[in-house]
Amino acid sequence: MSQPATCHCGLWESSPGTLRSQGVPEGFCGICDVCGAPGHVRAHPAAPVSGAWCDACYSNLATGNGVLIARAVPWIALSLGLLAAGVAVWRSLA
Numbered sequence: 326m327s328q329p330a331t332c333h334c335g336l337w338e339s340s341p342g343t344l345r346s347q348g349v350p351e352g353f354c355g356i357c358d359v360c361g362a363p364g365h366v367r368a369h370p371a372a373p374v375s376g377a378w379c380d381a382c383y384s385n386l387a388t389g390n391g392v393l394i395a396r397a398v399p400w401i402a403l404s405l406g407l408l409a410a411g412v413a414v415w416r417s418l419a
């Protein structure tokens with residue numbers, strides 16, 4: 326199984342004791358920050374931070390709610406703006 330080049334699995338070559346002392350099973354290089362499953366230390370797909378994420382949480386971060394909300398914000402702002410404009414017009418007519 327190929328792992329991302331940016332993760333810390335190289336520690337199994339250079340310093341396996343470090344990973345074992347953190348309770349990380351072989352084949353992984355970190356414990357997931359989200360769910361506690363074995364995972365890999367790597368860069369966040371959608372934000373400029375690094376952390377330990379399992380494969381499931383990593384793909385959630387890449388495609389999940391965080392990204393959807395970020396994409397939805399301009400549309401929510403636009404609808405609220407239109408709503409406010411509509412109410413202002415309605416009030417001026419009433």
Ligand SMILES: [Zn+2]
Binds near residue numbers: 328332333354366
């Ligand atoms: Zn790794």
Ligand SMILES: [Zn+2]
Binds near residue numbers: 360364378381
């Ligand atoms: Zn996880």
